[in-house]
Amino acid sequence: MANINPYVNFMGNTEEAFNFYKSVFGGEFLALSRFGDTPHGDNMPANEKDKIMHISLPIGNTILMGTDALESQGHTLTFGNNFSIGITPDSMDEAHQIFDGLSAGGNVDVPLQKMFWGAWFGMFSDKFGIKWMINYDDSQK
The missing domain is CATH 3.10.180.10 (2,3-Dihydroxybiphenyl 1,2-Dioxygenase, domain 1)
Known part of the structure; x- marks a missing residue:
């Protein structure tokens, strides 16, 4: 059966948020990828290359995952649409x-x-x- 995990989007402060969650829940990040590391990272504005493309933190049997929703990549973010349900x-x-x-x-x-x-x-x-x-x-x- 599939696992369900929350996926949250932030407006450029994903790293700060996940370091906070890590300080509360403990553990280590399973993944941390930056937009500059993606195949199209060289084409991104310099100030966005260090933003988080994907990060994941295990919390019990669940994995909290997140990203920076960059407007330059066509993302819009308003509170209420800043999360998804991830299924593995x-x-x-x-x-x-x-x-x-x-x-x-x-x-x-x-x-x-x-x-x-x-x-x-x-x-x-x-x-x-x-x-x-x-x-x-x-x-x-």
């Missing part, structure tokens, strides 16, 4: 079943596809306006 399926079949089922009647932002970090990823809002992200890493299985 157990198989590619389950990834497609969940993606296709939940996105029906909704708005697909990123079709389920192989991404530069090696996982299959898709992002959408369901027909009720809830934001979802599916991330299946077949190399971890």
